[in-house]
Amino acid sequence: MQISTQLENELIETKNIKNFLDVDMNLIPVLVQMQKNGITLDINLIKKMNEETSSNLNKVESSIYNQIGYEFNINSSKQLSDVLYEDLKLKPTKSIKTGFSTDASSLETMRQNLNDGIITDADPRSLLILTSVQEYRQLAKLKSTYLDTLPLLVNPNTKRIHTKYNQTGSSTGRISSIEPNIQNIPIVTSEKQINIRRAFTPSNTTNQIIAADYSQIELRILAHISEDKGLIKAFKTGEDIHSKTASIVFECDLKDVTSSMRRTAKIMNFGVIYGLTAFGISQQTGLAPNKSQEFIEKYFNEYPGIKEYIDETKKQAHERGYVETILGKRRYIPEIHSKNFRIRSSGERMAVNMPIQGTAADIIKIAMINIQKAIVSNNLESLMILQVHDELIFEVLPHETLNIVTIINQIMPSALKLKIPLEVTINQGSTWGDLKSVN
Numbered sequence: 001m002q003i004s005t006q007l008e009n010e011l012i013e014t015k016n017i018k019n020f021l022d023v024d025m026n027l028i029p030v031l032v033q034m035q036k037n038g039i040t041l042d043i044n045l046i047k048k049m050n051e052e053t054s055s056n057l058n059k060v061e062s063s064i065y066n067q068i069g070y071e072f073n074i075n076s077s078k079q080l081s082d083v084l085y086e087d088l089k090l091k092p093t094k095s096i097k098t099g100f101s102t103d104a105s106s107l108e109t110m111r112q113n114l115n116d117g118i119i120t121d122a123d124p125r126s127l128l129i130l131t132s133v134q135e136y137r138q139l140a141k142l143k144s145t146y147l148d149t150l151p152l153l154v155n156p157n158t159k160r161i162h163t164k165y166n167q168t169g170s171s172t173g174r175i176s177s178i179e180p181n182i183q184n185i186p187i188v189t190s191e192k193q194i195n196i197r198r199a200f201t202p203s204n205t206t207n208q209i210i211a212a213d214y215s216q217i218e219l220r221i222l223a224h225i226s227e228d229k230g231l232i233k234a235f236k237t238g239e240d241i242h243s244k245t246a247s248i249v250f251e252c253d254l255k256d257v258t259s260s261m262r263r264t265a266k267i268m269n270f271g272v273i274y275g276l277t278a279f280g281i282s283q284q285t286g287l288a289p290n291k292s293q294e295f296i297e298k299y300f301n302e303y304p305g306i307k308e309y310i311d312e313t314k315k316q317a318h319e320r321g322y323v324e325t326i327l328g329k330r331r332y333i334p335e336i337h338s339k340n341f342r343i344r345s346s347g348e349r350m351a352v353n354m355p356i357q358g359t360a361a362d363i364i365k366i367a368m369i370n371i372q373k374a375i376v377s378n379n380l381e382s383l384m385i386l387q388v389h390d391e392l393i394f395e396v397l398p399h400e401t402l403n404i405v406t407i408i409n410q411i412m413p414s415a416l417k418l419k420i421p422l423e424v425t426i427n428q429g430s431t432w433g434d435l436k437s438v439n
Contacts, residue, residue: 019327019362024167027365030372030384031165031175037383038160039395039432042199043151049194050147053139060136067129074136077102084110084130088123093283105284107134113286116260138193146185146196153179160203165387171331172354173361175387183388188433197433202395209432210401212408214364214390215423216241218273221359224418225326228305235420242266248302249295268299272306273356275349310352317351325358326416363422364390367415374407386432393432401428405438 011017065071068087072079080102084090092100093109100106107130113119114127153161161180169176177183188195202209219241223231234241246257246265257265264285271281278293285292300307314336317323322332331354335347364387371392372384382400386393392412396404405426412424427435 014328014330016328016330019329023327023362023365023369026369027167030368031167033372034384034387035162035165037385037395038155038158038162039385039393040159040201040203041150041154041161042201042431043154045199046147046151046196049196049199050143053143053147053194057136057139057143060132060139064129064132064136067125067132074133075140080133088126088129090122090126090130091119093286104134104137109284109286112260112263116286118286142186142194142196146180147194150180150196150199161200163386170361171350172357173325173329173365174357174389175361175365177387182386185388195433198431200432201430205430206398208396208398208401208428208430209435210394210396210404210408210438211427211432211435212392212394212412213425213427214360214412215425217360217363217390217422218356219269220418220420220422221326221356221363222273222306222309223420225355225359226303226305226309227419228303228309230303231306232420242269245269245299245302249298251298264295268295272299272310273353275345275352313352313355314348317348323351323354325355325362327359327362329358329362331358359416360390363415364392367412368392370411370415371407374411375404378403378407380404396428 008017011020061074064074068083072083074080078098081100084102085092085100090110093106094101094103110119111127111130111134114122114130119126150161155162163177163182164179166176166178167173185196185200187197200209219231220235222228223235231241234244240262242262242265243254243257244265245268246252246261247254249265249268250257250261252261264281264287267281267284268276271284276284278289278296281287281292281295282289287295313323317333317336321334321337322330324330331350333347333350333354335343336351338344338347368384368387375382375384380397380400380403382394382396382404384392385395392408394404408424408426413422415422426438428438429435
């Protein structure tokens with residue numbers, strides 16, 4: 001009781017009591033209901049996917065051995081490093097204590113650089129082997145993390161999976177989940193990939209799955225908080241923000257922006273929120289560090305408000321020891337006063353990122369509370385069943401589709417008023433993995 005009183009007094013002193021009661025406390029019954037609702041898993045389909053994945057794993061493994069000319073342990077970082085950096089003579093992108101990194105970002109950077117022609121002196125087998133190793137890892141993770149374990153999480157009574165939500169699992173206020181971690185169920189990017197989301201289905205053949213996703217919410221919040229005129233204008237006029245940034249840093253017309261340029265710009269747009277440096281951009285894109293620094297300078301010249309936001313937020317965090325979301329939710333950052341440069345820099349990145357991610361968390365929580373109220377007040381039988389990052393998933397009865405879409409369009413964009421509009425993309429389908437736009 002004493003702890004409760006002390007914490008309540010702290011919330012009152014920091015002017016957080018209203019946000020705590022209106023958002024965090026009101027969200028509890030919504031999360032309980034979502035957990036109770038659960039989602040149906042097609043176990044037979046999962047079994048077929050598992051068999052197909054096992055077969056594909058064996059084929060990819062054999063292919064890698066045939067390409068390199070001998071067998072080795074693909075799961076061993078040391079043995080894979082020897083193959084990539086000694087046999088294939090690839091240039092390492094990242095050093096670690098035991099040698100050179102073979103993590104996902106290192107492999108992807110090398111593959112992209114080979115694909116884009118940035119690396120021209122590589123062993124001819126390099127691109128194929130790198131791609132095969134990436135495929136092997138994806139299949140192995142798919143099998144061990146999802147296909148082998150998801151059926152074990154199905155409740156024998158309800159025949160549904162009931163993921164457990166946690167409001168306090170993230171320092172930014174983001175909702176997390178376990179058993180399973182529904183946030184990490186992979187999205188497929190090609191028809192060749194196993195689409196696990198197809199196994200998440202409505203409870204019968206007539207109901208539909210509807211997904212409502214906030215579009216680029218973190219960049220929109222960044223535009224609002226930083227008050228950068230260029231970024232605000234880009235969103236208000238409906239420009240493709242990544243293509244626009246690419247045209248700026250590469251100094252070309254919008255029509256001349258390539259997919260590779262846009263990919264680099266996307267890394268920069270989102271990287272800024274996470275404190276990405278010239279070295280970090282170089283690591284992820286293959287650009288020379290001096291070129292990456294040049295791109296950062298062009299970026300901040302175009303969006304000076306973002307640079308001001310970053311500098312001012314770091315300054316305030318150093319002075320106060322904390323940062324806040326738009327609604328005033330506070331995160332204390334003791335790391336920012338560390339004498340250790342790496343820890344202090346990490347604290348500064350947290351300070352810049354938290355107001356953005358934390359506000360995004362507040363927005364979707366408010367939307368969830370208001371949508372659940374609308375479902376109940378309208379006596380609808382459709383269910384809100386999952387929350388995944390900036391997306392809400394519903395199981396919808398056919399005759400209630402229009403009701404749910406209307407509720408989503410009324411509530412989600414207006415959850416919090418910003419200087420630029422919040423946009424929501426709505427998709428519908430027979431499973432979570434077969435969704436098509438209804439906007």
